[in-house]
Amino acid sequence: MSLELSIEFFPPQTTEGMEKLRTTVARLAVLRPEFFSVTYGAGGSTRDRTLAAVMEIAAAGHSAAPHLSCIGSTHDGVREMLVAFTERGIRRIVALRGDLPSGMNDAGEFRYANELVAFIRSETGDRFNIEVAAYPEWHPQARSPRDDLLNFKRKVDAGANSAITQYFYNADAYEHFVDQARALGVAVPIVPGIMPIANFSKLARFSDACGAEIPRWMRRKFESLGDDADSIRAFGLDVVTELCQRLIERGAPGLHFYSMNQAGLTLELCNRLGLGPARQAA
Numbered sequence: 343m344s345l346e347l348s349i350e351f352f353p354p355q356t357t358e359g360m361e362k363l364r365t366t367v368a369r370l371a372v373l374r375p376e377f378f379s380v381t382y383g384a385g386g387s388t389r390d391r392t393l394a395a396v397m398e399i400a401a402a403g404h405s406a407a408p409h410l411s412c413i414g415s416t417h418d419g420v421r422e423m424l425v426a427f428t429e430r431g432i433r434r435i436v437a438l439r440g441d442l443p444s445g446m447n448d449a450g451e452f453r454y455a456n457e458l459v460a461f462i463r464s465e466t467g468d469r470f471n472i473e474v475a476a477y478p479e480w481h482p483q484a485r486s487p488r489d490d491l492l493n494f495k496r497k498v499d500a501g502a503n504s505a506i507t508q509y510f511y512n513a514d515a516y517e518h519f520v521d522q523a524r525a526l527g528v529a530v531p532i533v534p535g536i537m538p539i540a541n542f543s544k545l546a547r548f549s550d551a552c553g554a555e556i557p558r559w560m561r562r563k564f565e566s567l568g569d570d571a572d573s574i575r576a577f578g579l580d581v582v583t584e585l586c587q588r589l590i591e592r593g594a595p596g597l598h599f600y601s602m603n604q605a606g607l608t609l610e611l612c613n614r615l616g617l618g619p620a621r622q623a624a
């Protein structure tokens with residue numbers, strides 16, 4: 343079975359950022375990803391920029407998927423976005439609940455991502471391929487692992503075609519999650535989200551907030567490297583390559599890279615994994 347790659351960006355804020363994104367997309371296109379995706383800011387704050395970035399990628403001839411979060415939105419607002427996607431020929435959506443931005447108290451008309459998936463299906467039938475999020479180390483707000491798993495299943499039952507996980511560095515967590523989901527009858531592909539490591543202190547802060555664990559042995563080693571950017575990059579590449587190798591060996595259906603709008607680490611990882619341009623050209 344072939345391994346499907348996908349690559350995620352955030353929407354640039356400036357013209358220079360958009361220019362840089364074009365270059366990054368062109369560099370990563372040699373990997374022939376199934377699609378590129380573009381994140382959607384909390385509460386719809388990047389609505390227009392997300393769409394603009396998706397259209398830039400599509401104009402360069404690649405499949406591009408906007409993320410769409412529903413918290414803080416109305417049914418009419420989401421319907422408008424679905425019309426905008428349809429008019430632009432978009433055929434894939436990463437559907438999320440999202441998080442309410444601080445200071446915003448109105449949760450809007452959707453409470454959870456399963457409601458968004460059901461709404462997209464009821465409005466547009468099978469027009470879109472829908473990806474949803476999964477959490478091998480459990481979502482930080484979940485009442486229990488079992489609840490989180492059942493909530494994940496709700497999204498699939500509502501019509502999601504496949505799932506992308508939060509990043510993790512412990513392959514056991516992913517394998518356990520997939521086994522548990524399969525035992526519940528969830529059959530859709532569950533693609534591991536891969537976060538290359540460029541800046542450890544940033545990653546550590548971000549991981550605390552989103553509930554992804556950095557194993558102690560990795561944390562201690564990164565901390566011991568201090569500000570030595572080259573050593574951090576080299577160790578990060580080794581660790582993430584090994585993680586991906588194990589995931590592939592155990593049958594992961596694909597890899598979704600959180601590129602942070604940089605091409606270098608994703609390209610290097612794919613080269614090390616034998617997924618670089620040579621394989622893609624074969």
Ligand code: FAD
Pocket residue numbers: 380381382383384385409410411436437438439440441453454455456474475476481482483484485489490491493494496497506507508509535
């Ligand atoms: P849900 O699936 O709704 O789950 C949220 C929480 O509610 C979980 O704890 C779940 O167990 C619980 N829950 C779910 N359904 C129910 C229910 N019916 N009843 C009771 N409890 C329930 N954020 C952004 O703002 N923009 C992005 O572009 C973005 N992209 C992402 C891409 C990926 C691949 C991933 C993994 C995350 C992304 N996020 C993004 C982060 C995501 O929005 C947050 O993690 C958010 O807190 C949860 O979104 P969700 O879609 O997983 O929510």
